[in-house]
Amino acid sequence: MLGNVKPYLPQLSEEDRARYNGFYCGLCKTLGRDHGLFSRFMLNYDMAFVAMLYDELHGESYNVKRTGCFANPFKKKDILIPTGGTAFAADVLVMLAYFKLKDNIADENILKKAGCVALCPYFYLKYRHRAKKHPQLAEILAKESRAQLLAEKSGSDIDRLALPTANMVKAIMHRAAPKEKKMDAGQFGFMLGRVIYLIDALCDRKDDEKENKFNIFNIKKLTDEEAKAECFMALGEMAHWYRKLNITEYKAITDNIIYLSLARKIKFAGEETGDETDNG
Numbered sequence: 001m002l003g004n005v006k007p008y009l010p011q012l013s014e015e016d017r018a019r020y021n022g023f024y025c026g027l028c029k030t031l032g033r034d035h036g037l038f039s040r041f042m043l044n045y046d047m048a049f050v051a052m053l054y055d056e057l058h059g060e061s062y063n064v065k066r067t068g069c070f071a072n073p074f075k076k077k078d079i080l081i082p083t084g085g086t087a088f089a090a091d092v093l094v095m096l097a098y099f100k101l102k103d104n105i106a107d108e109n110i111l112k113k114a115g116c117v118a119l120c121p122y123f124y125l126k127y128r129h130r131a132k133k134h135p136q137l138a139e140i141l142a143k144e145s146r147a148q149l150l151a152e153k154s155g156s157d158i159d160r161l162a163l164p165t166a167n168m169v170k171a172i173m174h175r176a177a178p179k180e181k182k183m184d185a186g187q188f189g190f191m192l193g194r195v196i197y198l199i200d201a202l203c204d205r206k207d208d209e210k211e212n213k214f215n216i217f218n219i220k221k222l223t224d225e226e227a228k229a230e231c232f233m234a235l236g237e238m239a240h241w242y243r244k245l246n247i248t249e250y251k252a253i254t255d256n257i258i259y260l261s262l263a264r265k266i267k268f269a270g271e272e273t274g275d276e277t278d279n280g
Helices: 014-035 037-042 045-058 085-105 109-131 135-154 156-174 179-210 222-243 251-266
Strands: 064-068 076-080
Touching: 014 037, 014 045, 014 076, 014 085, 014 251, 037 085, 037 109, 045 085, 045 156, 045 251, 064 085, 085 135, 085 156, 109 135, 135 156, 156 179, 156 251, 179 222, 179 251, 222 251
Parallel strands: none
Antiparallel strands: 064 076
């Protein structure tokens, strides 16, 4: 997951913005507590969304503590007290971080490769530790990470290329949901993963072309309009499964992400919009 699943802040109320920031900073706190200092540098918006959905589906309460944060310890703010959602999201994040580093080692320039190589042993140990706690999920993440690399080496089919990410997010959301919601959450996760893969390809296509990196929309020689149509079709199907989750507690925030923020990401891909993105 790549950090695109976040709200469009200008259209959130002050209260909902504060609640979202509480989750984001609460996840950072949980990462530091459970996985150490370096894990905090892997913090992203997608996992804050996962934490929020986990707590919503499990009925966990929203409780905050006013305290300093890692980025600015002298500025106190309301930060979510660690929950089941932040603990689960932190576990998933450090597992995904290991595979992301391996992917960067394969794809990036020599300087970025060096940094990733240096961090890889640290996150490998984190991955192994959390894999014991979430063995089925860890197995799927490893399998689909390998499948992604193979697909990009030999494939030009959009469905096949988006499938590994879709399967990974499906597994994450299935694991995050209680028994009675697992099927709907898994289907939502599958389509969310497809959306994540396609939006990332859409947003990166110009840079990928310059750097001669793999990008399915460039391989298929799709126009921007055709690429955006692929993204919007996936987004519509994802919204169908999202509605089945019947979100209530954080509905204003998650509706903003699903119906507004992701749609804007597709519509304005590659353009400077001046959107507010600071969640600190």
